[in-house]
Amino acid sequence: MDRDHDELQTLPGSGPMLQAKDFKSDQMVRWCPGCGDFAILSAVQKVMPTLGIPKEKIVFVSGIGCSSRFPYYMNTFGFHSIHGRALTVATGVKCANPDLQVWVVTGDGDGLSIGGNHLLHALRRNVDVKVLLFNNRIYGLTKGQYSPTSELGKKTKSSPMGTIDVPLNPIAVALASEAGFVARAVDTDLAFLGEILTRAAKHKGSAFIEILQNCVVFNDGAWDPVASKDVRDDRMVRVAHGKPLIFGKNKEKGVRLNGLEPEVVTFDPAAPPRDLLMHDEKAPSATLATFLSRMGDPVAQGIFRAVERPTLHELMDGQIEQAKAAAPDLQKLLKGPETWTVAA
């Protein structure tokens, strides 16, 4: 996506032309200088005007943590809730008014630890909200304790001898929770992040995006082993629908199946082998997506799965419409199944 491309977009119909700056609130952004969150905020503010949704119909909901300050910086409706509970609030907002576009901003601690249960259930219910999980593998706002995505053995303030908890894989969790749209992007790659955000916004139903994000203060270089400029082409593969898994600086590497395990093969970019693994984001089963989520070398990014099914609010409203076939009669309801009359 061209950096300035979105500035030229107009809303469909006769609405005024909105720009990224229209989505900036008057509040000073209070993240640490150099925080990955700035880039994500910028990407989101750039995507918003391209969606054709008036800003009063957009709601950002968050929990607690550094990332959860996000709604204060968006000039839309916003709700900074309590730790881990953003998805519960977002579920109520979306079901109450399906006309709204609802985004949830959460982190690895907020979304996978204290709020883990809500993530599972919002995704399985297909609540039509877009979940941005900023994964920096650390608790930042409480000043540096390990998180549920911290690598095993990581030394932090609360684990001076190294963590003894195996980390969660957010993409695998989302897929196991029956999420319809599951993607991963990196905070430093704004153009690609913008593409993913746009696709998520247009997906009908739950969309889950894990954003690999750096914490300059408490976990600097969190994703450098796979996402820093010098190694990312060799350590990460972008999955694209209908395309083989090819990566490397010169597109000279690919992934193929060896039994039930991935195997990296190197080849002449002009003549890639035919047995490379092909991505299919529309596969009805989440098997391939789960396989990709489990790859460690290279690490997959992009859209793992994009399959639509009826959303929670559609099903809820559908039952209500069906029930309304019998005209509501409050007096009849108050009377209940049986009454008797006491004469004067």
Place this chain on the structure above:
Amino acid sequence: MSDTSTQPKKSSAAPIEEIESAVIRFAGDSGDGIQLTGSQFTTATAFAGNDLATFPDYPAEIRAPIGTVAGVSGFQIQFSSHEVLTPGDAPDVLVAMNPAALKANGKDVKPGGVLIVNKDAFTPANLQKAGYEKDPLEDGSLSAWRVIPVELTRLTRGAVEDLGLTPAQSERCKNFFALGVMYWLYDRPLEATSRWIEGKFKKNPVFVEANTKALHAGHVYAESAELFGHHYRVRKAPITPGVYRNITGNEAAALGFVAASSASGLTLWYGSYPITPASDVLHELAKCKSFGVKTFQAEDEIAAIGSSIGASFAGMLAVTGTSGPGVALKTEAIGLAVMTELPLVILNVQRGGPSTGMPTKTEQSDLLQAVYGRNGDCPVPVLAAATPGDCFAMAYEACRLAVKYMTPVMLLTDGYLANGSEPWLVPDAAKLAKFGKPALLPLSEYKPYTRDPQTLARPWATPGAKGYEHRLGGLEKQDVTGTVSYDGENHDRMVRLRAEKVEKMAQDIPPTEVLGARKGKVLLVGWGGTYGSITAAVQNLQKRGAPVSAVHLRHLNPLPPDLGEILKGFDHVLVPELNMGQLIKVLRAKYLVPAAGFNKIKGQSFKVFEIEAAVDALLKGGKN
């Protein structure tokens, strides 16, 4: 007695005795259909024109081991030709379907009362399961009561034997046989139950026939076997004319929420997680989809309230319902609703605590949790319903106040009210007082935390309102603008403003009614589901000339503005509560009154005589 079912001695016309009131209890295994039997007797009694009150008592286990005391389910009803305020202190008649039911309930029956027992169930195995060493029907241990053994199982089988049912199916009709016996004893009509059976089993005509036959056979048997010598008639009670239904507290609360939604034009959201004894409210509301009601069975208590806060933010009339342990889990989110100043009703159908406590037993031990139980200075208005039918009015009022003052409101009921029932004068839907979302300030005057001077409520600008975009959250708010603020002066102002707003609600509380004189020796101050017991006791005491009055609080926070003056008019203030003394702490703190407590924590409501005795003791001991 063995041949009486087949050879009635004569078509006897047993004499009818007029009585004012009666208390009966059905008891049996939780699979015996006891609750059903009780509710059918209730309907028949309502049709007979009596006033009544009921209370079911069921075990926490869905099917505890058959035949054990732990598995006994009970249903008690008091009916009268006068006003009935409670399900009654002690039964006149107990119907016990097995030895365990007798063991668990027999001692509650009035001395000289009647024990109707299913003799067929008194087998050595069942006696052992119930913990009887000897058969109580034969060892003389029941000599304080009149025991009427009935071969319920055998007689029921006989009544339905031509229908080709299995023995188990035949036996399952025995509760209707027992019901038939009781209908004869208290001269109740059979028609309503016959109609109910036809509706219930319409897909299985053979079951319609079997249950109807069992019902009639029981009725005929009671008459022809001359079990009782005479039967009873309770005349119609002088009841306000109108259309009535029987209603439980949970049903009434659910209807109150739907009515509030209708009267306000705000669509109802009910976020809940299953919990005893509140789940029936969810069940009732899930049936109300034609009214646009959105029920959401959340993954946990926190999601139940979180979704409700979200729905409220987006403009719905949001309610979350639970019991005490659930409120504990919702506590942080209640604080969020206080901070964001959004309308929300939290229904707590209280049960025995602490922790999991006694889920199916009643208690009033969550008052302090409701008033104080949050981090920070976090004021929440608290209302409490007094009777099953009052749950409707208070559910409605909680919604009205939440919207008017833009605040979460806690509504307390309890297991006794939730499952107990009473006849309820059906309100006229067209006459429900309207209320609604106040008009939004014009954008030029709007700030998220500008306040209405009358109520201190802030505006309810919901997503979709162009130009009103704003951000809410749990962090302290800058006065007026609602942006995040850590300023100490501002925090001090905001904490006080939130408290003042809740105090302002006192202007919506009607004048306090005093039962009896406004000055005197003893004032009983009660709240919640003990209304019936306290009122009945005070009426009895007043008949005896005792200088006793009573006040029953439905508003616990804020308290009624005239309460302080009323308290001053009495030498003694007695606060009966089903807890260790919670309202009494609130009263002492606010009014500095030397109130005395009367406390019971047995998972049951007060018996009327217990309160009378407590007042008598105070009057005797309190004389200077």
